[in-house]
Amino acid sequence: MGRAFNFSAGPAVMPEAVLQQAASEMLDWHGSGMSVMEMSHRGKEFISIYEQAEADLRELLSVPAHFKILFMQGGGLAENAIVPLNLSQGGAMDFVLTGSWSQKSLKEAGKYGQARVAATAQADGFTTLPAPATWQIGADCRYVHICGNETIHGVEFHELPNLKALGCDAPLVVDFSSHVASRPVDWSRVGLAFGGAQKNLGPAGLTLVIVREDLIGHALPYCPSAFDYKLVNDHQSMYNTPPTFGIYIAGLVFQWLKQHGGIAAMEQRNIAKAQLLYDFLDSSSLFENRVAKDCRSRMNVPFFLRDESRNDAFLAGAKAANLLQLKGHKSVGGMRASIYNAMPLEGVQALVAYMREFEKKQA
Numbered sequence: 111m112g113r114a115f116n117f118s119a120g121p122a123v124m125p126e127a128v129l130q131q132a133a134s135e136m137l138d139w140h141g142s143g144m145s146v147m148e149m150s151h152r153g154k155e156f157i158s159i160y161e162q163a164e165a166d167l168r169e170l171l172s173v174p175a176h177f178k179i180l181f182m183q184g185g186g187l188a189e190n191a192i193v194p195l196n197l198s199q200g201g202a203m204d205f206v207l208t209g210s211w212s213q214k215s216l217k218e219a220g221k222y223g224q225a226r227v228a229a230t231a232q233a234d235g236f237t238t239l240p241a242p243a244t245w246q247i248g249a250d251c252r253y254v255h256i257c258g259n260e261t262i263h264g265v266e267f268h269e270l271p272n273l274k275a276l277g278c279d280a281p282l283v284v285d286f287s288s289h290v291a292s293r294p295v296d297w298s299r300v301g302l303a304f305g306g307a308q309k310n311l312g313p314a315g316l317t318l319v320i321v322r323e324d325l326i327g328h329a330l331p332y333c334p335s336a337f338d339y340k341l342v343n344d345h346q347s348m349y350n351t352p353p354t355f356g357i358y359i360a361g362l363v364f365q366w367l368k369q370h371g372g373i374a375a376m377e378q379r380n381i382a383k384a385q386l387l388y389d390f391l392d393s394s395s396l397f398e399n400r401v402a403k404d405c406r407s408r409m410n411v412p413f414f415l416r417d418e419s420r421n422d423a424f425l426a427g428a429k430a431a432n433l434l435q436l437k438g439h440k441s442v443g444g445m446r447a448s449i450y451n452a453m454p455l456e457g458v459q460a461l462v463a464y465m466r467e468f469e470k471k472q473a
Contacts (some may be wrong), residue, residue, distance in 0.1 A: 115457035118435035119261050119410060119448040120288070120309040123457075128362045146358040151351050156358075160347070163361030170367055171290075173320055174297050180319040180339060181347040181357050185306040186211070186287040188337075189317060190218035193255075193283055193302065195333040197325060198223035201252045204280075206245060209236045209260030210441060211285060219255070222330065228254065236263040239405045242271040251280040253301060259289035259407050261309070261448070262439045264399070266407040270299045281325060289409045290318065291367060292451055293377045301325055307356060309409070310450045312363050316356030367451070376451050383449050383458045384408040390462045396420075396469040414444035417472075421445075424468055431464050433457075 116123040139146050142155050149156040164179050173179060184192065194203060200223050205216040207230035219225040228247050229240035247254055254273060259266040266289060273282050281301020290305045302321040308314035321339055329338040336342070336350045367376060388406060391399045391413055399406070399413045415421055424445070428436050438444040449458055 112432070114432040114434045115453070115460055116434050117447045117449070117453070117457075117461070119439070119446060120306070121314045122309050122448055122450050123452045124312075124359075125363060125366045125452045128359065128366050131362055132359060147355045149354065151348055151354050156354055159354075159358050159361055160352075163357055163364060166361065166364035166368060167318075170364055170373055171295055171320070172297070172373075176323050177297060177320050178323055178326060178339075178343045179347075180321065180342050181352050182317040182319055182337075182342060183315065183353055184337075185308075185314070185317055186285055186304060187214065187218075187306075189285070189304040189319065190215045191222065192319075192333075192337045193253075193304065194219040194222040194225075195337060196329045196339045197281070197283070197302065198252050198330070199328055200330060202226055202248055202250050203253055203255060204228035204245075204247050204251045205255045206230075206240060207232060207236075208239055208257055208265055209263035210439075211260055211262070211287075212255070212257040215255055215257065215285065223252070226251075231265075235400070236260065236265060237400050238402045239265055239267065242276055245271075245276065247273075247276065247278045247280070251278065253281045253283045254278065255283045255285070257285040258303075259286070259409055261288045261407075261410045262412070262442060262446075264401050264407045264410045264412040264446070265405045266409065268405065270296050272299055281322065288448075288450075289407070291373060291376065292380050292409060294373055307360055309448070310452075312360035313356050315353045316360055318360075379455065380408045380449070380451065383453065383455055384411065386455075386458050386462060387411050387447060387449065390465060394465070394469060396472060397465060409450055410446060410448050412438055412442065412444055412446045414438075418443075420472060427468055428461075428464060431460070433461055433464055436461075 136145055202224040203219050204226050206228050216225050229245045231238050231240050284303040286303050287305035288309045291310050304319045307316035327340045341349045391397050397413050436445050438446040
């Protein structure tokens with residue numbers, strides 16, 4: 111079968127060059143006689159891997175010096191608990207609901223404080239984003255949470271909200287799991303950003319947290335030690351054994367991103383890929399995307415066949431054409447193409463060509 115074009119929402123496609131390098135270094139990393147998976151996380155070999163990965167990530171994302179980079183575990187889902195354990199101080203937290211993941215975040219945070227809905231797009235089927243001017247943020251709010259990109263519903267904040275312009279001094283918490291490193295981040299508007307690595311940065315098991323240093327050190331008394339941002343930061347992400355192989359692979363991805371022009375170049379590639387797919391969907395009589403054009407995701411493109419009796423035939427043909435993992439999430443149905451950084455333009459071109467041919471045959 112060979113290498114397919116993998117449109118999975120996560121774990122997702124990886125850069126082929128990264129996989130090849132990891133394979134070549136699997137048994138012996140740089141003459142050490144060990145695989146990275148066998149190394150002590152406190153040994154000089156792994157420390158060098160970790161320090162290079164952190165430095166490359168800080169450079170790529172232009173992370174200011176007063177933000178700390180933490181490599182953690184538990185995925186974005188666990189951060190829905192870990193963030194309020196560290197930032198809520200048992201108080202109120204305001205959430206903007208834009209899809210399934212922000213809904214999960216709201217529900218989880220409610221275990222550790224008062225989790226409130228500041229705005230929701232549920233009435234629109236999560237096909238739009240609530241305008242920031244309409245958000246109801248309490249004066250007692252400890253932080254405001256958004257999901258920067260909803261993988262299931264396919265909506266994305268193309269610009270981070272400016273809370274100060276809304277008269278809010280609370281920090282903005284951003285779940286950027288599914289679009290991290292796909293576009294620049296305006297850190298002046300962010301207090302904390304977190305994300306699982308398995309969509310744009312590396313394998314499942316590694317979680318990235320980038321947090322403003324003044325927000326560290328306020329964990330609730332019952333916060334598990336391994337999830338206390340202060341302890342994690344004080345121990346250079348090694349308070350407990352970190353996901354060493356995940357950090358190593360992510361480090362290779364960071365180097366791959368730098369070799370391909372960094373975040374600015376990656377953003378332009380992502381714009382081109384998304385535009386190609388959306389242009390076809392908008393012109394199609396068989397396929398449709400239901401998300402408002404001003405908030406369509408560049409990373410996750412949900413679409414539907416107007417005649418859903420043809421879904422199985424579409425998926426079978428896609429598999430035969432080496433176009434995999436196109437079935438939509440079970441909660442919304444339809445199809446979904448996830449076109450993360452590592453998905454080449456050729457993959458989207460192949461998908462559009464297949465969809466065009468499928469539509470022609472079904473006419």
